[in-house]
Amino acid sequence: MGKPVVAVIGRPNVGKSTLFNVIAGDSISIVKDTPGVTRDRIYADCNWLDMNFTLIDTGGIEPESTDIILSQMRQQAQIAIDNADVIIFMTDVRQGLVDADLKVADMLRRSGKTVVLAVNKVDSIQKFGNDVYEFYNMGIGDPMPISAASRLGIGDLLDAVCSHFDKASASQDIQDDRPKIAIIGKPNVGKSSIINKLIGTSRVIVSDIAGTTRDAIDTVIVHNKKEYVFIDTAGIRRKSKIKEELERYSIIRAVTAVERADVSILVIDALEGVSEQDAKIAGIAHDRGKGVIVAVNKWDLVTKDNKTMNEHLSNLKRILSFIPYAEYIFISAVSGQRLYKLFDLIDMVVANHALRIQTGVLNEIISEAVVLQQPPSDKGKRLKIFYSTQAAVKPPTFVVFVNNKELMHFSYVRYLENKIREAFGFRGVPIRFIIRERQDK
Numbered sequence: 389m390g391k392p393v394v395a396v397i398g399r400p401n402v403g404k405s406t407l408f409n410v411i412a413g414d415s416i417s418i419v420k421d422t423p424g425v426t427r428d429r430i431y432a433d434c435n436w437l438d439m440n441f442t443l444i445d446t447g448g449i450e451p452e453s454t455d456i457i458l459s460q461m462r463q464q465a466q467i468a469i470d471n472a473d474v475i476i477f478m479t480d481v482r483q484g485l486v487d488a489d490l491k492v493a494d495m496l497r498r499s500g501k502t503v504v505l506a507v508n509k510v511d512s513i514q515k516f517g518n519d520v521y522e523f524y525n526m527g528i529g530d531p532m533p534i535s536a537a538s539r540l541g542i543g544d545l546l547d548a549v550c551s552h553f554d555k556a557s558a559s560q561d562i563q564d565d566r567p568k569i570a571i572i573g574k575p576n577v578g579k580s581s582i583i584n585k586l587i588g589t590s591r592v593i594v595s596d597i598a599g600t601t602r603d604a605i606d607t608v609i610v611h612n613k614k615e616y617v618f619i620d621t622a623g624i625r626r627k628s629k630i631k632e633e634l635e636r637y638s639i640i641r642a643v644t645a646v647e648r649a650d651v652s653i654l655v656i657d658a659l660e661g662v663s664e665q666d667a668k669i670a671g672i673a674h675d676r677g678k679g680v681i682v683a684v685n686k687w688d689l690v691t692k693d694n695k696t697m698n699e700h701l702s703n704l705k706r707i708l709s710f711i712p713y714a715e716y717i718f719i720s721a722v723s724g725q726r727l728y729k730l731f732d733l734i735d736m737v738v739a740n741h742a743l744r745i746q747t748g749v750l751n752e753i754i755s756e757a758v759v760l761q762q763p764p765s766d767k768g769k770r771l772k773i774f775y776s777t778q779a780a781v782k783p784p785t786f787v788v789f790v791n792n793k794e795l796m797h798f799s800y801v802r803y804l805e806n807k808i809r810e811a812f813g814f815r816g817v818p819i820r821f822i823i824r825e826r827q828d829k
């Protein structure tokens with residue numbers, strides 16, 4: 389099951405960015421070599437002690453008038469309720485407790501979500517300690533005094549946050565081998581239409597895994613007597629009016645939904661082609677080692693001749709060149725064209741994601757590859773590959789033991805990857821390599 393998701397919410401200027409940076413440290417970036425993925429502060433992969441979690445920032449609030457702040461805070465809180473396992477509600481001891489905090493606290497209480505209440509800017513307990521008590525009035529538990537700027541109380545805060553993870557993951561421990569699919573993509577590409585069309589003609593059953601709140605927003609669709617779990621489909625249907633917010637929301641959704649999925653279906657609008665936002669979202673699935681299917685939707689709107697599909701395909705592949713393994717399908721949610729082929733693709737990609745290659749066969753393929761193309765050398769020293777083994781699935785991860793790591797070029801890893809793909813396929817899924825050094829024998 390996926391990593392827990394923690395969301396930070398709170399009024400403007402309470403110190404959310406500061407806290408985010410303290411917790412996330414340098415890990416705010418998405419993988420650096422993924423083009424089109426900029427460093428922005430929407431989410432970060434974090435860890436505390438031996439716990440890994442995803443921290444999300446539900447977005448800034450424009451401090452215009454109190455009315456607007458309240459409605460934006462509600463929206464922020466709703467995003468957190470929909471997506472997070474634990475919410476850090478941040479307040480500011482110097483601004484004190486304000487009405488909007490109380491209203492949002494009510495909303496959180498009703499949602500039943502786990503909330504950790506942080507009171508920031510308590511730079512000195514002596515000076516501000518007493519002012520913290522008033523935050524008990526929010527009725528969402530013990531306020532924890534912190535100072536994000538001087539890094540005080542952060543450990544206790546994270547301990548409190550992580551103490552809630554066990555319960556969440558324990559209830560998810562139930563063995564569930566149904567394929568899990570996240571439908572992701574920027575606003576308006578047709579995500580809801582696809583899910584609605586699939587729901588409309590298939591049998592839908594209510595998720596039978598009790599426990600986590602997020603299961604309630606998954607949709608189980610039965611196709612050919614087999615169950616498929618479409619993750620976080622409620623998030624798809626949620627609409628917002630503000631464009632920036634929509635885009636931010638589609639990233640937050642992608643990060644949280646992809647985390648729990650085996651395969652992501654990246655939906656692209658056939659008429660618009662691939663935008664930077666699409667590439668960003670694709671990067672999220674790639675980053676997390678999930679299978680990727682690119683579904684080019686609204687294919688009914690494209691005027692076509694017999695070359696059109698290939699032209700589109702090569703264009704898309706060029707722009708999404710950092711996920712060369714992705715599978716493509718051209719569909720229409722409106723006419724239903726090829727929509728059922730999606731299930732075959734999902735089956736294939738899910739199987740590949742969990743595919744395990746026997747060590748003997750793997751080493752044969754690598755030895756052959758080494759014979760066909762000599763490994764690189766540097767200053768008279770040549771790379772030697774001793775042995776390889778598949779260490780993990782989901783995604784398939786190969787450990788390659790070599791004499792000297794420095795000699796293993798990126799391009800040679802790519803070459804080995806291609807050879808492995810030629811032999812075993814792995815269509816639709818990323819492959820990872822871990823290069824290890826071992827003394828020559």
Ligand SMILES: Nc1nc2c(ncn2[C@@H]2O[C@H](COP(=O)(O)OP(=O)(O)OP(=O)(O)O)[C@@H](O)[C@H]2O)c(=O)[nH]1
Nearest residue numbers: 400401402403404405406448449509535536537538
């Ligand atoms: N004294 C004090 N100031 C702090 C602390 N944490 C943050 N600040 C200051 O509070 C101000 C707001 O901090 P940000 O982290 O930008 O707050 P934010 O909640 O992200 O604000 P928005 O982006 O407007 O939502 C900055 O000037 C910070 O330096 C703290 O622990 N103590």
Ligand SMILES: Nc1nc2c(ncn2[C@@H]2O[C@H](COP(=O)(O)OP(=O)(O)OP(=O)(O)O)[C@@H](O)[C@H]2O)c(=O)[nH]1
Nearest residue numbers: 574575576577578579580581624685686720721722
């Ligand atoms: N012609 C055509 N229109 C489509 C197709 N799929 C979706 N649309 C239309 O595109 C618009 C957006 O579709 P939605 O399903 O709401 O898109 P979405 O990706 O869920 O949008 P957000 O909820 O904003 O993220 C709607 O007007 C749909 O009717 C398609 O295959 N063909």
